[in-house]
Amino acid sequence: MDRFLTVAVCQSGPIQRADSRSAVIARLVAMLERAAAGGAELAVFPEMALTTFFPRWELSDPTEILSFFEQEFPGPETQPLFDAAKGLGIGFAIGYCEAVADGGHLRRFNSMLLVGTDGERVGHFRKMHVPGSEEPEEGVTVHLERRYFEPGNTGFPVFTFKGVRVGMLICNDRRWPEAYRMLALNGAEVVLIGYNTPLVLTETPRLAHLRMFHNHLPMQAGAYQNTVWVAACAKAGEEEGQMLIGGSCIIAPSGEIVAQATSLGDEVIIHRADIGMNAECARAGFDFARYRRPAEYALIGTQAGRAGE
Ligand code: CDT
Numbered sequence: 001m002d003r004f005l006t007v008a009v010c011q012s013g014p015i016q017r018a019d020s021r022s023a024v025i026a027r028l029v030a031m032l033e034r035a036a037a038g039g040a041e042l043a044v045f046p047e048m049a050l051t052t053f054f055p056r057w058e059l060s061d062p063t064e065i066l067s068f069f070e071q072e073f074p075g076p077e078t079q080p081l082f083d084a085a086k087g088l089g090i091g092f093a094i095g096y097c098e099a100v101a102d103g104g105h106l107r108r109f110n111s112m113l114l115v116g117t118d119g120e121r122v123g124h125f126r127k128m129h130v131p132g133s134e135e136p137e138e139g140v141t142v143h144l145e146r147r148y149f150e151p152g153n154t155g156f157p158v159f160t161f162k163g164v165r166v167g168m169l170i171c172n173d174r175r176w177p178e179a180y181r182m183l184a185l186n187g188a189e190v191v192l193i194g195y196n197t198p199l200v201l202t203e204t205p206r207l208a209h210l211r212m213f214h215n216h217l218p219m220q221a222g223a224y225q226n227t228v229w230v231a232a233c234a235k236a237g238e239e240e241g242q243m244l245i246g247g248s249c250i251i252a253p254s255g256e257i258v259a260q261a262t263s264l265g266d267e268v269i270i271h272r273a274d275i276g277m278n279a280e281c282a283r284a285g286f287d288f289a290r291y292r293r294p295a296e297y298a299l300i301g302t303q304a305g306r307a308g309e
Contacts, residue, residue, distance in 0.1 A: 003275040005164045005190060007231045008035030008043040008090075011248035013265035014239035017052045021077040024050055028094075029084045031268050036088035038270040041117070041162055043085075046235035047095035047110065047127075047171045047194035050078065053235065055145045056198075056242055058136055065148060069099035069108060086119030091161055095170055095194035097149075098126070110149045112168045112194060114159055123159030126152025127170035128179065140203045156182035164189050164275055171195035174232065175214075180222035184288070189278050193219065193232040199243035215247050216257065224255030227281040229273045237264035253281040 010031035015024055028045060035043040051068045059065050073096055074082045085092050091114070098111035110127040130151045132143035156179060158167045167183035174193050183191055199211055207214070223230040229252060236246030248261040250271040259269040
């Protein structure tokens with residue numbers, strides 16, 4: 001039986017610090033409406049889709065930090081997005097900052113929620129690879145995610161959405177080959193990704209011209225080597241004086257980009273993903289059951305070097 005999933009990537013333009021949650025939600029709802037009108041069944045929003053990318057700042061006031069987090073999701077201000085999805089009969093995945101009470105204190109994660117066409121939660125993922133540092137470092141672009149977030153503790157779960165197996169990755173996760181491989185081994189057919197990626201990293205000027213290449217390269221490789229669809233959504237444009245790259249895209253299991261955003265603003269791209277292509281591409285070289293040799297991988301070669309870092 002042929003299987004398809006029509007996916008929309010809802011790239012978000014910049015969100016400034018002064019923008020209220022309600023104003024942001026209104027923008028996301030408008031994109032959800034466009035996605036549904038275009039026939040999409042599942043929409044993807046960026047990492048940290050509700051606020052500005054605050055880890056560009058060194059903050060210390062706990063109340064100020066918490067203002068970027070959701071302690072309740074959906075809460076009163078964000079519920080309209082869930083209601084709109086239910087009304088439109090479309091599912092969505094969205095990145096948000098999660099604060100959760102645990103043993104009398106709050107734990108903070110960079111998270112993504114998968115919501116069904118009934119507006120109810122289907123799955124949840126916490127970013128595994130949290131980049132940057134806790135304090136600003138000399139000569140390095142300020143990126144303090146490790147100050148504000150614990151590394152995720154969910155592993156790489158896969159959920160069923162309309163009969164399709166779906167996994168999630170958040171921004172820096174997309175650069176790590178094992179993230180896709182873990183999702184694929186867990187049965188993922190579609191990988192949803194949200195990201196906020198600075199255009200300029202002061203520490204690596206010689207790589208400056210490769211920023212978009214290094215955005216697409218691991219996602220295309222991840223799709224190809226694991227024969228999964230990838231739907232990747234940026235928060236793009238100039239946010240609080242910092243340029244974030246766009247390049248949101250949908251990638252087939254062949255590694256080919258089949259749709260790509262052309263702006264740095266709110267933009268919806270849609271593709272009807274043929275889930276049958278996963279198996280077809282796997283037959284062309286990545287039949288895991290036939291050719292992978294995981295038992296031997298651990299025995300061959302050295303475990304020294306970077307593996308132990
Ligand atoms: N948000 C996020 O994970 N961004 C990282 C940039 C890290 S720069 C220290 C990325 O991989 O795009």
